Amino acid sequence: MRAEDLISTHPTAEAVAEALRRLPRPEPEKVDALRSRFTATLAPASSAAWPHFLEGARRKRDSRYADAPTSHRPVVGPALVMAKRAFRLAFQPFINEALRRQVEFNESILDALALIYEHQRTQARTQALWRQEVDKQLEQLAAERKKP
Amino acid sequence: MANVSLWNSKRGTASRSVGRVHQLVSHLAWGDAVGNQVRYLRDLLRGWGFDSEIYANEWDEACRDQVRPARDYPRDASSDSALLIHHSFESRLVPLVAKARGRKALLYHNVTPTRFFEGVDRHVAQGCTAAREELRALRDHVSHAWAYSHFSAEELAAAGYRDASVLPFAVDWNAFDVPPDPALRAQVEDGCANILFVGRTVPSKRLEDVLRVFTAYQRLYQPRSRLLVAGTLSNSTPYDASVIALREQLGPERVVFLGRVDASQLSACFASATAYLSMSRHEGFGVPLLEAMYRGVPVVAYGAAAVPETMGGAGLTTLSDDPVEVAGLLAVLERDAALRAQVVAAQRDRLAPLDQQTVARRVHEALTPFLEGRSPVQAKPGPDAATVVCPGFDTAPDAPMSRLARAVVDRMPGARLWTVRRGVMPLQLAPREERREGTPVWHFTPDEPTSPASSDAPASSSLETGVRCATGPVLFAGAEEVARRTAAQVQAHAWGVWEARRAPDAGVRRLLGPRLKELKPDTDVDALARDLARELDAGGRTHAR
Numbered sequence: 001m002r003a004e005d006l007i008s009t010h011p012t013a014e015a016v017a018e019a020l021r022r023l024p025r026p027e028p029e030k031v032d033a034l035r036s037r038f039t040a041t042l043a044p045a046s047s048a049a050w051p052h053f054l055e056g057a058r059r060k061r062d063s064r065y066a067d068a069p070t071s072h073r074p075v076v077g078p079a080l081v082m083a084k085r086a087f088r089l090a091f092q093p094f095i096n097e098a099l100r101r102q103v104e105f106n107e108s109i110l111d112a113l114a115l116i117y118e119h120q121r122t123q124a125r126t127q128a129l130w131r132q133e134v135d136k137q138l139e140q141l142a143a144e145r146k147k148p
Numbered sequence: 149m150a151n152v153s154l155w156n157s158k159r160g161t162a163s164r165s166v167g168r169v170h171q172l173v174s175h176l177a178w179g180d181a182v183g184n185q186v187r188y189l190r191d192l193l194r195g196w197g198f199d200s201e202i203y204a205n206e207w208d209e210a211c212r213d214q215v216r217p218a219r220d221y222p223r224d225a226s227s228d229s230a231l232l233i234h235h236s237f238e239s240r241l242v243p244l245v246a247k248a249r250g251r252k253a254l255l256y257h258n259v260t261p262t263r264f265f266e267g268v269d270r271h272v273a274q275g276c277t278a279a280r281e282e283l284r285a286l287r288d289h290v291s292h293a294w295a296y297s298h299f300s301a302e303e304l305a306a307a308g309y310r311d312a313s314v315l316p317f318a319v320d321w322n323a324f325d326v327p328p329d330p331a332l333r334a335q336v337e338d339g340c341a342n343i344l345f346v347g348r349t350v351p352s353k354r355l356e357d358v359l360r361v362f363t364a365y366q367r368l369y370q371p372r373s374r375l376l377v378a379g380t381l382s383n384s385t386p387y388d389a390s391v392i393a394l395r396e397q398l399g400p401e402r403v404v405f406l407g408r409v410d411a412s413q414l415s416a417c418f419a420s421a422t423a424y425l426s427m428s429r430h431e432g433f434g435v436p437l438l439e440a441m442y443r444g445v446p447v448v449a450y451g452a453a454a455v456p457e458t459m460g461g462a463g464l465t466t467l468s469d470d471p472v473e474v475a476g477l478l479a480v481l482e483r484d485a486a487l488r489a490q491v492v493a494a495q496r497d498r499l500a501p502l503d504q505q506t507v508a509r510r511v512h513e514a515l516t517p518f519l520e521g522r523s524p525v526q527a528k529p530g531p532d533a534a535t536v537v538c539p540g541f542d543t544a545p546d547a548p549m550s551r552l553a554r555a556v557v558d559r560m561p562g563a564r565l566w567t568v569r570r571g572v573m574p575l576q577l578a579p580r581e582e583r584r585e586g587t588p589v590w591h592f593t594p595d596e597p598t599s600p601a602s603s604d605a606p607a608s609s610s611l612e613t614g615v616r617c618a619t620g621p622v623l624f625a626g627a628e629e630v631a632r633r634t635a636a637q638v639q640a641h642a643w644g645v646w647e648a649r650r651a652p653d654a655g656v657r658r659l660l661g662p663r664l665k666e667l668k669p670d671t672d673v674d675a676l677a678r679d680l681a682r683e684l685d686a687g688g689r690t691h692a693r
Contacts, residue, residue: 001466001468001470001473001474001476001477004467005466005467005468005473006464006465006466006467007451007456007459007461007465007466007467007572008461008462008463008464008465008491008494009461009462009494010461010462010490010491010493010494010497011487011490011491011494015487016464016477016480016487019480019484019487020476020477020480022484023369023476023479023480023483026368026369026472030367030368031368031472034363034364034367034368034471034472035472037397037398038360038398038471040397041394041397041398043356043390047266047267048266048267048273049267111270111271114270115385115386118267118268118386119386119389121386122386122389122390122393123389123393125393126393126396126397129397130396130397133397
């Protein structure tokens with residue numbers, strides 16, 4: 001470590017850097033192996049985006065507002081649509097209150113699903129790293145057995 | 149002494165003198181830094197003869213007798229009340245603050261940047277973003293503002309709090325004088341070198357880096373070593389699970405997650421520790437660092453956020469996060485007795501100005517103008533000047549993007565260039581105008597030291613807060629990350645310039661649309677700067693009022 005990479009007034013950064021230089025140097029192979037291990041275990045960059053499979057559910061989580069009213073009936077249809085709109089307009093505050101808990105529940109369950117998904121990704125990654133490590137060790141053992 | 153009346157002011161209706169000084173906090177916890185500070189201030193205020201209560205939205209069961217519900221405050225407050233608002237996370241208390249009578253002041257502990265929780269914990273990430281919005285909203289309701297470090301005070305200044313200053317952080321040293329738990333001490337004092345870390349397991353504390361440093365230390369320098377981690381850790385969150393998984397992947401021996409510990413167990417941890425290690429990327433003020441100093445444990449800490457300021461030149465603050473290099477520092481402290489003694493002595497000296505009487509006197513001096521109703525002189529806000537945000541300017545002033553940023557500023561009277569300071573300073577200073585060959589440049593403190601190998605400028609919470617609060621036209625000059633986090637707040641008066649190698653994300657493209665330009669290798673920088681200056685000037689007149 002360079003003195004410029006340290007903040008220390010007493011002892012000075014230069015004195016600490018000098019003490020570091022006096023340390024017995026670790027074997028370069030050990031250091032390299034350790035650095036490769038650190039690189040292999042670096043977590044992938046996290047993303048703020050929601051998991052793709054939850055996007056559909058996310059769009060529907062707010063159940064207080066229905067789709068725009070329609071009707072397939074040719075004659076009474078427009079009247080029905082108007083009646084539906086009027087009903088929504090008049091009762092929307094009550095609908096909001098009645099469905100408030102449902103919306104909160106929907107959001108909570110989505111969060112829980114996202115959490116489980118992240119958890120599962122972490123576990124899968126750990127297992128993959130384990131598998132790679134075991135495969136590497138088995139290859140080493142096999143190579144050693146082949147040696148005369 | 150100016151007799152400033154705050155009657156009918158948006159910042160609070162208040163009489164000249166106050167009889168009651170209360171505190172408002174979102175969550176009153178038992179044993180955390182904010183909770184301890186709130187209790188300390190309450191005792192101090194009562195000692196000065198004021199009625200003082202703590203109001204909170206939520207509280208730990210152990211604090212039930214110390215707290216009143218926040219919703220009662222507007223009813224309890226009168227014109228001779230004063231309120232100290234502690235802000236460290238989303239509180240949803242701004243409407244209550246606005247409604248309450250009396251004068252009000254802000255005590256800012258800092259908010260962890262959202263980026264640490266993105267993709268890890270959405271709720272907390274949203275809370276951090278909302279907390280910074282609340283910081284901006286509170287500005288209109290308080291007459292005074294303090295932070296607990298210069299690092300945090302810089303963010304207050306960037307958010308538009310005029311005369312924001314630093315309040316000394318009071319640490320109750322007596323609380324550390326607890327006899328160590330004999331059972332735990334006997335367990336861990338077995339000849340191993342014990343490396344200690346104390347703190348919550350949240351992504352900003354970078355427990356994974358602590359594990360990496362310890363693994364390097366154990367493999368390269370001291371096989372007979374142990375890592376003690378005192379702080380809640382469960383398998384129920386992805387971050388905690390990833391830390392536990394990393395321990396399995398790295399395979400160091402004797403890593404002990406102690407979970408939540410009581411005072412005597414914590415005492416035993418410090419009593420048996422060879423060194424204290426912190427790789428935290430964000431601290432508004434690091435109490436465990438001072439606790440380690442108080443208990444005579446040498447500290448090795450990564451110099452991010454307010455850590456260099458907390459360390460005050462004592463201990464070993466490293467600007468490198470390379471685990472092998474940091475492990476070397478732990479080895480030096482263990483093997484070089486003379487150097488270790490120097491470090492411990494310097495740490496003791498660091499604590500000298502933080503004794504309780506001195507801190508109480510300084511807190512009293514700082515709070516007196518507020519308690520006496522002396523309002524700081526409110527300078528008239530200046531014109532909505534254009535701001536060119538170029539984080540990489542300080543790192544590479546001759547790069548094409550930096551030259552473009554400077555050319556735009558030089559063409560616009562009153563415009564300023566905002567950049568992130570490349571170097572970490574032991575004491576951060578509020579951004580102020582500096583002239584670089586005639587161009588007004590404001591340097592903001594980075595949240596983390598810059599890696600020598602990286603050409604990217606590090607993130608700066610202060611700069612991002614400043615951008616969110618900017619009212620004039622804003623030009624993002626190669627500031628992809630800053631734009632991603634702030635473009636939604638300033639989109640009506642924001643422009644952007646990008647280089648092909650660092651394309652902005654889809655959200656920024658959508659928000660800025662045609663106001664997004666590309667800086668190609670063959671672009672005429674002067675011509676583009678002239679066009680941008682013209683657009684910013686016209687857009688600023690249209691949108692920014």
